[in-house]
Amino acid sequence: MILGKIVGDEKRVRFNVPIYCTDCKKSVPGRIVSGEKYSQTKAFEIELEQFKKNYLCGICRDKKRCKKN
Numbered sequence: 001m002i003l004g005k006i007v008g009d010e011k012r013v014r015f016n017v018p019i020y021c022t023d024c025k026k027s028v029p030g031r032i033v034s035g036e037k038y039s040q041t042k043a044f045e046i047e048l049e050q051f052k053k054n055y056l057c058g059i060c061r062d063k064k065r066c067k068k069n
C-alpha cells in the first residue's frame, strides 16, 4: 500500500506496521510504502493514522459492498 506520493526515482521506505481491520479486528499484514521525504513529514503520520482508522480487510469490504446493493 502506498501512502503519499513517490516522486520519480525517489528512495522508497517500507514500514511494517500493525494494521487491524476496524470491523472484525483481525490483524492484517500491512506493508506501507512511501517516499523517503514524505515519510518524515507530519502529513505522513496523519495519513497513516487515518488509514489505520478506516482500514477494512477484504472480507469486511465485501460485506459492506453487499449491504449497499
Ligand SMILES: [Zn+2]
Binding pocket: 021, 022, 023, 024, 025, 026, 056, 057, 058, 059, 060, 061
Ligand atoms: Zn474485517
